[in-house]
Amino acid sequence: MKSVMDRVLPFPSLSLILWLAWLLLNGFSAGHALLGAVLAVVLPLTTKPFWPNVPRIRNLPRMFGFVVVVLYDIVVANISVAIKVLGPLKSLRPGFVEFPLELDDDFAIALLASTISLTPGTVSADVSQDRTTLLIHALDVDDPAALVAEIKQRYERPLKEIFEC
Amino acid sequence: MDSLIEWAVSIFVIIGGVFALVGSIGLARLPDFYTRLHGPTKATTLGVGGAILGSLIYFSWQEHALQLHEVLITLFLFITAPVSAHMLAKAAMHRDLKRMKETRGEPWKQ
Amino acid sequence: MLSTALSIAIGLFVLAWLLNLGRLIFGPSLPDRVLALDTMYINSIALIVLYGIQQSSKLYFEAAMLIALIGFVSTVAVAKYVTRGDIIE
Known part of the structure; x- marks a missing residue:
């Protein structure tokens, strides 16, 4: 049973997103719902070799909470x-801050880096080859240690709980 | 047209315009590349977000049905803006662009 | 009321767009210019969306979507080229 499911829908959430995006682009109708469903099955199957191991979301309510906090x-x-x-620009204190990563999954790290870039004042600039440190550029930072602690508490911990990695 | 809808659309598009302008002022005014990176990557995303929300409300009202397809643009920008910012930051570090002398910490060279 | 607000908003975005143009012309470095182009396409998306509201037409949505897709791919391609000297290694 499990293997049939895995063979037809290797990435259920990707299929769901594709189907919803198709309906949003083309309008809701029975025909498009069917065509979208076919594409939502066929596209993940044909692109399966390109996808890295994407971790499953283990804690959906936490995910919604995280999205609300980020917005x-x-x-x-x-x-x-x-x-x-x-x-006045003279009072700006920009700086490069090194952020020690606790997450150990590429996808979760990418999500954290995107979140850091989207929340203004910080841009994630680089990640070390061994995926243990993230380089962040901050526009105006008084205390780098406080910034790291805030990001850890506000974004990294929820992500850790969502993906359990 | 309902004046309430009209007000909502007006407020959203103007808020969007103000944020986009502030982001672009940042791009024009900030002293080095790394600080300039901050203006556009977010303020502009929120700027477009405002315009899109206005458009969403306007067309939903006009068609008497929820029109969500504009949200796709915002969603797409929210996913892609951090990626372009990251790539540009890496390009800048690779070229060893000069930075504000107040900047603390060092960029990496990988 | 709405048409005034739309005109103001379009004015704000055009002003932003002109500032990006200034950064594109004066640089000084290549990444600065790419960043200016990146911001320009995002502002253009908003301008097209606002023009769509002004004309009460949903036709412009597709154009905005296409610019979003192509703009992202080109920014990433150029940024990669600046970093590596090659796009597909």
Whole structure:
């Protein structure tokens, strides 16, 4: 049973996303629902060799909580960056901060790096070859250690719980 | 047109415009490449987000049905903006671009 | 009311776009110019969306989507080229 499921739908969440994207692009109708469903099965099957091992989401409610926190942070932090950009530039204290990673899955690290880049004031600039350190550029940072602690508590811990890695 | 909808659309598109402008002011005004990277990657994403939300409300009202396909653009930008920022930061570090003298810490050279 | 707001918003985005153009022309480095182009295409998406609202037409959505797709791929390709001197290794 499990193997049949794996053979037809190797990535269920990818299939779901493809189907929803198809319906959003073309409008909701029975015909497009069917065509989208066919594509949602065929595309993951044909592109299967290209995909790295994507971890499963183990904690869905936590995932929604995480998305809400990130969206809220994007709005709030955008305003603070806007003020910094328009204010005097001499008082800016930019810096490169090294962030020790606790996550050990490539996909989870990519999600964390994207989150860091989306929340204003920080951009993830590089990740070390052995995937243990993330290099972050901060626009205005007083205390690098506090920044690292905040990112750990706000983004890395939820991601760790979501993917259990 | 309902004045409430009209107000909502107006507010969203103007908020979007303001954020996009601030992001681009950052791009024009900030002193080195690494700080410039901060303006566009987010402010502009939120700027487009505002315009898209306005469009979403407007067309949903006009068609009397929820029109969600605009959300795809925002979603796509939210996924791709960090990737382009990351690639550009790597390119800048590779070229060893000069940075603000107040900058603490060192970029890597891999 | 709405048409005034749309005109103001379009004005703001055009101003932003012109600032990007300035950064594109004056550089000084190659990554700066790529970043300026990247911001320009994102602002263009918003301009097209706003124009769509102004014309009350949903036709422009596809154009905005296409610019989003092509803009991302080109930014990544150029950034990769600047870093590695090659796009597909």
